[in-house]
Amino acid sequence: MKPLDPRLLRRAKAARVFLVGSVVIGVATGFFIVVQAVLLAHAIAGVVLRGDGVGRVAWLLVGVVVARAVLVWVQEVVAQRAAAAVKSTLRRQVLEHSLKLGPAWLSGERSSALTTLLTKGLDDLDPYFARYLPQLVLAATVPAGVVGWMATGDLIAAGTVVVTLPLIPVFMALVGWATQAHSRRRQHALAVLAHHFSDVVAGLPTLKLFGRAKGQVRAVREVTDRHRVASMKSLRLAFLSSFVLELLASISVALVAVGVGLRLIDGKLGLETALLVLILAPEAYLPLRQVGAHFHASADGVAASEEVFRVLETPLPERGERTDVPDLRVTPLHLHDVTVRYPGRDEPALDGFDLDLWPGEVVALAGPSGAGKSTVLAAVLGFVLPERGMVIAGGSAADEFTPEHWRRQFAWVPQRPGLRTGTIADNIRLGHPDATDADVLRALADAGAAELAPTQQVGESGQLLSGGQRRRVALARALVTEAPVLLLDEPTAGLDAEAEAEVVSHLRRSGRTVLLVAHRPALLAAADRVVEVGQTSLGLRPSLRSRAGVAG
Numbered sequence: 154m155k156p157l158d159p160r161l162l163r164r165a166k167a168a169r170v171f172l173v174g175s176v177v178i179g180v181a182t183g184f185f186i187v188v189q190a191v192l193l194a195h196a197i198a199g200v201v202l203r204g205d206g207v208g209r210v211a212w213l214l215v216g217v218v219v220a221r222a223v224l225v226w227v228q229e230v231v232a233q234r235a236a237a238a239v240k241s242t243l244r245r246q247v248l249e250h251s252l253k254l255g256p257a258w259l260s261g262e263r264s265s266a267l268t269t270l271l272t273k274g275l276d277d278l279d280p281y282f283a284r285y286l287p288q289l290v291l292a293a294t295v296p297a298g299v300v301g302w303m304a305t306g307d308l309i310a311a312g313t314v315v316v317t318l319p320l321i322p323v324f325m326a327l328v329g330w331a332t333q334a335h336s337r338r339r340q341h342a343l344a345v346l347a348h349h350f351s352d353v354v355a356g357l358p359t360l361k362l363f364g365r366a367k368g369q370v371r372a373v374r375e376v377t378d379r380h381r382v383a384s385m386k387s388l389r390l391a392f393l394s395s396f397v398l399e400l401l402a403s404i405s406v407a408l409v410a411v412g413v414g415l416r417l418i419d420g421k422l423g424l425e426t427a428l429l430v431l432i433l434a435p436e437a438y439l440p441l442r443q444v445g446a447h448f449h450a451s452a453d454g455v456a457a458s459e460e461v462f463r464v465l466e467t468p469l470p471e472r473g474e475r476t477d478v479p480d481l482r483v484t485p486l487h488l489h490d491v492t493v494r495y496p497g498r499d500e501p502a503l504d505g506f507d508l509d510l511w512p513g514e515v516v517a518l519a520g521p522s523g524a525g526k527s528t529v530l531a532a533v534l535g536f537v538l539p540e541r542g543m544v545i546a547g548g549s550a551a552d553e554f555t556p557e558h559w560r561r562q563f564a565w566v567p568q569r570p571g572l573r574t575g576t577i578a579d580n581i582r583l584g585h586p587d588a589t590d591a592d593v594l595r596a597l598a599d600a601g602a603a604e605l606a607p608t609q610q611v612g613e614s615g616q617l618l619s620g621g622q623r624r625r626v627a628l629a630r631a632l633v634t635e636a637p638v639l640l641l642d643e644p645t646a647g648l649d650a651e652a653e654a655e656v657v658s659h660l661r662r663s664g665r666t667v668l669l670v671a672h673r674p675a676l677l678a679a680a681d682r683v684v685e686v687g688q689t690s691l692g693l694r695p696s697l698r699s700r701a702g703v704a705g
């Protein structure tokens with residue numbers, strides 16, 4: 154584990170500002186430590202050797218102590234603010250990057266692990282900023298100043314410190330290597346625990362139904378135990394390394410003290426210099442010892458930030474910068490030889506797929522489960538990039554345009570539409586924020602959901618609605634947009650025959666281009682064309698064959 158990850162400084166401006174502030178505070182702290190030692194040594198030697206009073210020195214000492222207390226306070230405030238700013242920056246960056254990577258990437262991630270990382274995981278950066286980093290800066294500034302000052306009084310003592318001091322960072326580096334593996338294991342155990350727990354909670358009704366709910370107690374206990382064991386190992390290592398660091402520092406200070414004592418007895422060293430060296434020697438080791446102590450508390454935060462950088466360094470698919478997307482109300486869309494292979498899969502999900510979609514057409518994609526129908530919609534939207542072939546509009550490939558501008562041409566209803574907490578109207582207005590109440594009611598009616606009240610609450614992820622109702626609200630959300638092309642993944646699943654007929658007739662009347670995934674006969678029959686995915690044959694209605702330019 155690197156003491157300071159340069160990526161943290163690169164990605165978060167607050168971290169850079171904080172580091173500069175910490176260096177200033179570190180130098181000031183070093184200065185006050187030396188001043189305090191000089192004043193103390195002078196006062197004690199004055200009292201012992203010359204019988205001086207301590208009045209003036211005492212006031213100066215009070216001033217130094219207050220100044221040091223103010224520095225600690227400033228450091229704490231700056232650190233807490235920096236930690237909050239860095240966490241919020243990293244969270245925003247991960248969310249923005251995840252959005253750009255799209256649903257195909259997200260489906261390969263474990264959402265609960267990502268949630269844990271962005272919440273509890275990044276919160277572990279607090280001790281890193283509040284304790285570890287300031288201490289690291291002090292460790293770099295204070296010993297240098299202290300040893301330099303000691304050297305002006307007693308070269309031998311300064312030499313002893315210079316020789317013994319590096320032992321501490323060397324030992325810390327060894328501990329760091331061991332801790333890194335432990336921290337990763339602990340982070341992994343926490344992610345597994347979160348994932349397992351959210352899976353069990355989500356599947357509890359099913360587990361209960363099959364009488365397997367109790368069996369999960371053992372599984373949760375095992376996963377929790379793994380996390381407990383990993384945490385205990387980290388703690389054991391932390392205590393052990395703190396003990397050894399303390400021992401090392403104490404022995405080193407003792408070495409300096411014995412040398413100073415002997416030279417004092419021999420008369421080679423004055424009392425004031427000896428006192429100064431004795432007061433300063435522990436101060437040289439203290440920052441380094443404390444770096445070791447705070448290192449363990451911050452190791453989890455650093456492991457979490459490494460995980461964050463893994464996400465942030467996942468390359469984005471290359472997309473162009475063009476914003477002049479052709480108007481798909483009048484421009485046909487072509488899929489040419491589109492071949493998509495998901496990461497980690499040998500077989501392509503879609504192999505050499507061709508499709509011409511003419512403005513105003515209703516085209517149904519049919520084919521067995523797993524044939525690649527949803528993948529066709531994902532390829533059109535640019536959620537997956539074809540390894541071969543391309544999506545073309547108006548003579549330009551889709552990936553020449555920015556994803557935001559390209560996707561404005563489409564409204565999409567996925568197989569499992571997401572709804573957010575709020576009313577039905579709130580969810581529909583996600584498609585068109587300025588939609589009036591009348592627009593919302595019309596969209597609901599066109600989606601075959603006239604009986605649903607716009608003010609009805611949908612609950613978290615739409616849990617207060619039935620599966621069919623959720624789908625119709627999502628369809629209404631797509632219909633309320635002004636997108637010229639509708640991409641609908643089984644839009645009428647869960648609807649009765651009457652509602653389905655209404656939806657189909659509205660889709661046909663709307664004049665928009667519709668590409669839908671369909672299994673049900675009513676939907677297939679209503680389409681202008683049915684395209685089999687996973688097969689090469691095109692089932693065209695005779696009236697459209699000439700328009701599609703397909704011979705036969």
Ligand SMILES: Nc1ncnc2c1ncn2[C@@H]1O[C@H](COP(=O)(O)OP(=O)(O)OP(=O)(O)O)[C@@H](O)[C@H]1O
Nearest residue numbers: 257260495498502521522523524525526527528529
């Ligand atoms: N994110 C993904 N990662 C890896 N493989 C995937 C992913 N999404 C889909 N697949 C695989 O790609 C193939 C095509 O999936 P797709 O969802 O496009 O099929 P489909 O025809 O829509 O199926 P269904 O009718 O069951 O919805 C399947 O073998 C599926 O397992």
